[in-house]
Amino acid sequence: MSSEQQTWWDRYHEYLKSPEWYALRERVMRRADGFCEICALGQPTQVHHTTYKHVFHEFIWELRAVCDRCHARLHRTPTEQKPLVPGLGDRMFGSARGRKEGEA
Numbered sequence: 714m715s716s717e718q719q720t721w722w723d724r725y726h727e728y729l730k731s732p733e734w735y736a737l738r739e740r741v742m743r744r745a746d747g748f749c750e751i752c753a754l755g756q757p758t759q760v761h762h763t764t765y766k767h768v769f770h771e772f773i774w775e776l777r778a779v780c781d782r783c784h785a786r787l788h789r790t791p792t793e794q795k796p797l798v799p800g801l802g803d804r805m806f807g808s809a810r811g812r813k814e815g816e817a
């Protein structure tokens with residue numbers, strides 16, 4: 714990874730802790746109204762970027778509230794930090810909202 718990329722990631726991770734991101738995230742979650750915007754079944758636990766083109770100044774339509782299962786699928790990473798147990802996402806919604814990796 715080049716140092717330029719490293720700087721971008723550092724900035725991105727800082728951004729995910731910023732009030733600006735939290736406000737944006739809340740708007741996306743409100744739009745989703747409790748349902749994953751990919752499968753419309755699971756409860757969204759995080760907000761996914763469909764593109765990183767406008768990161769730091771995203772359009773709302775570039776963001777999707779997603780459940781854990783869809784998010785893992787979107788990133789093709791079966792090794793999410795928690796196991797993909799059906800239904801688990803629903804119960805973890807409350808605590809998941811505050812965790813620092815709100816996006817990945």
Ligand SMILES: [Zn+2]
Nearest residue numbers: 749752780783
């Ligand atoms: Zn989903």
Ligand SMILES: [Zn+2]
Nearest residue numbers: 760761762817
């Ligand atoms: Zn994502």
